Amino acid sequence: MLDDFMVRAALAGLGVVLAAAPLGCFVVWRRMAFFGAATAHAAVLGVALSLALSMSVFAGVLAVSLLMAISVTLLSHRGYAMDTLLGVMAHSSLAFGLVAVSFLTDVRIDLMAYLFGDILAVGRTDLGIIWSGSLLVLGLTLWRWQPLLLATVSEELAHAEGYDPQRESLVLTVALAIVVAVAIKVVGVLLIAALLIIPAATARPFSATPERMALIAAGLGIISVLGGLWGSWNLDTPTGPTIVCVAAILFALLNTIARFERGGKSD
Numbered sequence: 107m108l109d110d111f112m113v114r115a116a117l118a119g120l121g122v123v124l125a126a127a128p129l130g131c132f133v134v135w136r137r138m139a140f141f142g143a144a145t146a147h148a149a150v151l152g153v154a155l156s157l158a159l160s161m162s163v164f165a166g167v168l169a170v171s172l173l174m175a176i177s178v179t180l181l182s183h184r185g186y187a188m189d190t191l192l193g194v195m196a197h198s199s200l201a202f203g204l205v206a207v208s209f210l211t212d213v214r215i216d217l218m219a220y221l222f223g224d225i226l227a228v229g230r231t232d233l234g235i236i237w238s239g240s241l242l243v244l245g246l247t248l249w250r251w252q253p254l255l256l257a258t259v260s261e262e263l264a265h266a267e268g269y270d271p272q273r274e275s276l277v278l279t280v281a282l283a284i285v286v287a288v289a290i291k292v293v294g295v296l297l298i299a300a301l302l303i304i305p306a307a308t309a310r311p312f313s314a315t316p317e318r319m320a321l322i323a324a325g326l327g328i329i330s331v332l333g334g335l336w337g338s339w340n341l342d343t344p345t346g347p348t349i350v351c352v353a354a355i356l357f358a359l360l361n362t363i364a365r366f367e368r369g370g371k372s373d
Contacts, residue, residue, distance in 0.1 A: 111226055115335055118228040118236050119349065122289045123301065123327030125240035128247045128320040129281055130306035135258050135316075136278075141178065143299040144196030145279075146286050148174035150203030150295055153220050157210055164235050168287035174199060175279035179272075223294035223346030225335075232291050239288035243281045250277050255316055293346040304353040305330065311364035326356055 133142050149167045156166025178191050219227070228236070247254070256264040257271040264271045282302075289298045305326040306319065313319030334349030341348070 111228075112335065112339070114228045114230070114233060115225045115345070116332060117233055118225055118292050119331030119335065120328060121233070121236045121240040122285070122292045123305070123331055124324055125243040125247075125281075126285055126289065126302050127305055127324035127327050128251075129243060129278075129285055130302040130323055131309075131316065131320050132254060132258060132278055133282075133302050134306045134310065139299065139303050140192050140196075141175075141279075142282060142286075142302045144178065144192040145171050145175050145282055146295045146298040147196040148199040148203075149286050149290055149298075150220065151199045151206065152203070152287075153290075153295075154203050154206035154210065158206065163290070164239075164287055167290055168283060170199070171283035171286045172280065175283045176276065179275055179279050219294070220290060221294045221296050222344060223290070223292050223297065225292045225345045225349075226338075228291055236288045236291065239284050243284050243288075246277065246281050250274060254278060293349060297346050297350050300350045300353065301327070301330075304350070304357050308353070308357040308360050311361060326353070330356065 133139060148170050152167035152170030153163055155170065156163045159166070174195060178195060181191055253264065253267075253269040253274050254277070256267055256269055257274040261271040264274065285302070286295070286298050289301060293301050305323040308326050309319045309322035312322055330349050330353035333352040334345060337343065337352060338345040338348040
């Protein structure tokens with residue numbers, strides 16, 4: 107079965123969205139959309155360093171994404187404005203990464219594949235890495251679900267229950283860095299944040315509980331991946347961007363329906 111590249115692509119996409127969906131809910135609740143994008147931008151520098159040092163791209167991207175996420179988390183508690191920090195570090199790391207790539211004259215590199223993903227080129231080794239990372243993130247999110255929720259709702263409430271909000275924030279940033287590292291092959295560094303945010307934002311109006319929102323977001327992510335693969339195959343369009351386009355269409359369609367339903371009830 108895995109000899110079929112479309113099946114491998116579908117499995118890779120499903121592996122990413124199952125981890126990204128619950129994590130994306132916290133990104134939406136905490137208004138961390140720019141944080142996810144900044145961590146993803148740093149991944150370009152990780153790609154350049156891993157190729158220069160002849161190491162695994164996954165390891166290089168994970169290391170730089172972790173460094174970026176942890177640095178922003180720690181510096182934000184020392185008087186620096188979060189949006190300023192993210193702006194400086196995101197664009198700086200992206201620029202340094204692109205400059206570093208230009209020096210790799212002895213290495214053939216398809217930069218577009220890293221920027222926008224190359225899900226159709228996913229191999230068995232890539233599948234193993236993607237699913238290992240996704241299951242790790244999913245397990246970490248489920249394990250810390252209640253503390254993360256409490257820290258998101260109120261830091262004082264989290265303290266009262268015996269949890270450290272800063273530690274929970276660190277857990278969230280580590281999980282985000284892992285998702286960025288495993289998703290780079292699927293949608294690329296410039297579209298990872300979209301896969302985190304759009305399904306969760308779409309699910310929000312239809313969710314009475316946090317758990318329901320995470321489940322709906324996962325379902326919408328699955329539809330986006332399968333729909334994007336189908337559209338890419340039939341329309342001959344780039345697969346990563348097509349997946350995000352399907353997610354965006356679902357967001358527009360379902361939010362329009364939700365608005366009409368709310369309008370009808372108010373009448």
